[in-house]
Amino acid sequence: MARVTYIEHDGTSHTVEVAAGESVMRGALEHDVPGIIAECGGGLACATCHCYVDEAWADRAGTPTSQDERDMLEMTASQVRPTSRLSCQIEVTEALDGLVVHLPEAQY
Amino acid sequence: MKYDPTNPVPPQVIRRVGMDQVPDHVPPGLIRQSGLVFGPEFLADPYEFFPALHEKYPPVYYDVGPFGNAWQLIKHEDALFALRHAEYFSTEDATPFPRDPEDYFNFIPIEFDPPDHRKYRNIVDPFVSPKAIQGWEDRIRTLANELIDDVIDKGGCEFDEAFGRPLPVLVFLDLMGLPRNMCDTFVEWAVALLHSNDRAIMGQTMALITEYIQGAIAEKEAQPLSEGLISQIVHAEIDGRPISPKEKFGFVVFLFIAGLDTVFATLNNIWLWLARNPDRRAEIIADPANIDHQVEELLRAFSVTFSGRTVAQDVTVRGVAMKKGDKVTSILPACNYDPDVFPNPREVDFHRPKKIILAFTVGVHSCMGAHLARMEVKIALQEWLRRIPDFEVKPGAQIVYRPGGVIGPEHLPLVW
Numbered sequence: 001m002a003r004v005t006y007i008e009h010d011g012t013s014h015t016v017e018v019a020a021g022e023s024v025m026r027g028a029l030e031h032d033v034p035g036i037i038a039e040c041g042g043g044l045a046c047a048t049c050h051c052y053v054d055e056a057w058a059d060r061a062g063t064p065t066s067q068d069e070r071d072m073l074e075m076t077a078s079q080v081r082p083t084s085r086l087s088c089q090i091e092v093t094e095a096l097d098g099l100v101v102h103l104p105e106a107q108y
Numbered sequence: 109m110k111y112d113p114t115n116p117v118p119p120q121v122i123r124r125v126g127m128d129q130v131p132d133h134v135p136p137g138l139i140r141q142s143g144l145v146f147g148p149e150f151l152a153d154p155y156e157f158f159p160a161l162h163e164k165y166p167p168v169y170y171d172v173g174p175f176g177n178a179w180q181l182i183k184h185e186d187a188l189f190a191l192r193h194a195e196y197f198s199t200e201d202a203t204p205f206p207r208d209p210e211d212y213f214n215f216i217p218i219e220f221d222p223p224d225h226r227k228y229r230n231i232v233d234p235f236v237s238p239k240a241i242q243g244w245e246d247r248i249r250t251l252a253n254e255l256i257d258d259v260i261d262k263g264g265c266e267f268d269e270a271f272g273r274p275l276p277v278l279v280f281l282d283l284m285g286l287p288r289n290m291c292d293t294f295v296e297w298a299v300a301l302l303h304s305n306d307r308a309i310m311g312q313t314m315a316l317i318t319e320y321i322q323g324a325i326a327e328k329e330a331q332p333l334s335e336g337l338i339s340q341i342v343h344a345e346i347d348g349r350p351i352s353p354k355e356k357f358g359f360v361v362f363l364f365i366a367g368l369d370t371v372f373a374t375l376n377n378i379w380l381w382l383a384r385n386p387d388r389r390a391e392i393i394a395d396p397a398n399i400d401h402q403v404e405e406l407l408r409a410f411s412v413t414f415s416g417r418t419v420a421q422d423v424t425v426r427g428v429a430m431k432k433g434d435k436v437t438s439i440l441p442a443c444n445y446d447p448d449v450f451p452n453p454r455e456v457d458f459h460r461p462k463k464i465i466l467a468f469t470v471g472v473h474s475c476m477g478a479h480l481a482r483m484e485v486k487i488a489l490q491e492w493l494r495r496i497p498d499f500e501v502k503p504g505a506q507i508v509y510r511p512g513g514v515i516g517p518e519h520l521p522l523v524w
Contacts, residue, residue: 026233026234026237029226029229029230029233030230032223032226037472039192039470039471039472039474040468040470040474040478041233041236041237041238041474041476041478041479042237042238042239042479043238043478043479043482045404045464045465045468045478046464046470046474047464048470068400068462071461071462072462075463075464108188108192
């Protein structure tokens with residue numbers, strides 16, 4: 001288990017427990033956190049689970065893991081920033097306990 | 109009053125069929141009779157019909173036909189908007205299977221919008237996620253090879269019967285937690301329900317399916333929770349209460365309808381194209397590292413179905429005013445040939461820049477079986493082309509498409 005904090009565009013914060021091995025995207029959907037749509041369900045096919053990893057966590061959460069993720073990040077509705085990731089591609093581990101991600105204004 | 113999903117009631121709907129039922133707000137210049145999915149042009153070659161729509165038709169038009177009048181969307185951007193905005197485009201009354209108004213049920217999850225929708229999807233999503241589906245890879249590969257074993261020495265086969273149908277149906281039975289010996293029966297039901305075009309046969313078949321599903325639900329209820337989707341559904345809780353009988357049935361029956369025919373039709377379409385394009389087969393075989401993009405591009409070029417909605421409040425799309433109660437259909441295979449998004453759309457190009465394809469729709473109701481479908485197509489391509497790299501359509505065979513909501517050649521006889 002790891003605690004993940006999702007901060008919506010308007011500043012609303014949600015801290016939830018996410019099982020190790022789950023994605024940051026699934027953690028949001030299972031806990032009704034608004035702001036992550038994830039219409040393709042984690043298939044690197046939609047760009048609607050975009051998040052900005054908090055600067056303090058950027059090194060640990062890592063950079064995009066595939067060319068598909070980089071391609072899809074070019075299709076996001078909101079601005080891409082240096083710590084932009086698709087949250088379906090961030091796997092929760094114990095090392096990410098306390099992770100903070102910021103959610104964009106819009107996913108589409 | 110909030111809708112009670114445990115006690116479903118039929119929606120009030122407006123049905124319009126034929127030229128005398130075109131509402132006044134439809135500009136006469138936008139009325140078309142496209143013949144989708146039954147006209148001679150469509151049936152001659154659906155995958156030429158779809159790209160040609162962009163050359164011959166306005167981007168939004170009002171289609172009048174014997175199966176019902178509806179706005180049709182063929183632009184990628186417009187379909188994305190419609191599928192992502194339930195406040196304008198509702199899934200109410202959008203699934204074209206008749207139900208008894210006296211014993212009504214909702215198709216779940218498609219007929220519920222967020223946030224209720226998510227509660228149902230959370231029951232099944234962990235079993236159909238990309239990671240969960242990876243766990244099915246070996247089993248699907250074994251199955252594909254068993255089916256190929258049965259025909260490889262025969263020099264030919266009816267592809268649809270020998271491979272296209274049984275592969276997805278057997279995987280579906282495993283996923284649902286149903287016995288594999290039901291395969292032939294399920295195939296018969298699927299054919300009768302989806303391809304008979306005879307309402308009496310469809311009704312009888314629906315009754316048989318209903319009886320079977322009710323039995324399967326009762327059986328899973330009596331047993332402890334297990335991995336199959338039916339067991340997960342019947343033992344689920346919604347908002348802290350046990351899922352109700354109507355919800356269980358509507359969920360299982362929807363998976364049944366959605367799961368049986370779409371991959372079948374997709375495989376038939378792809379194998380017809382492979383049979384006719386030996387150089388493209390060779391290209392796939394020569395570039396195994398690109399398999400995921402090959403699958404995605406083939407899904408773009410050979411999407412098989414449509415997505416219907418009902419206008420929930422007046423809305424304007426590309427300057428066209430739509431009124432509450434109008435029907436709207438996103439013509440997904442046409443959207444995948446939109447030249448603004450996929451330049452030179454008729455060309456199957458395994459090196460296209462990655463874009464959102466509409467094979468599985470988009471929005472919250474995006475296909476829950478998409479990752480399974482991708483895996484099935486991928487393994488089918490890999491194993492078939494490894495073992496039967498050269499094949500063609502049986503000389504003299506007629507390739508025939510039948511009208512229906514899922515597009516693919518009815519029979520595909522191959523020789524090698």
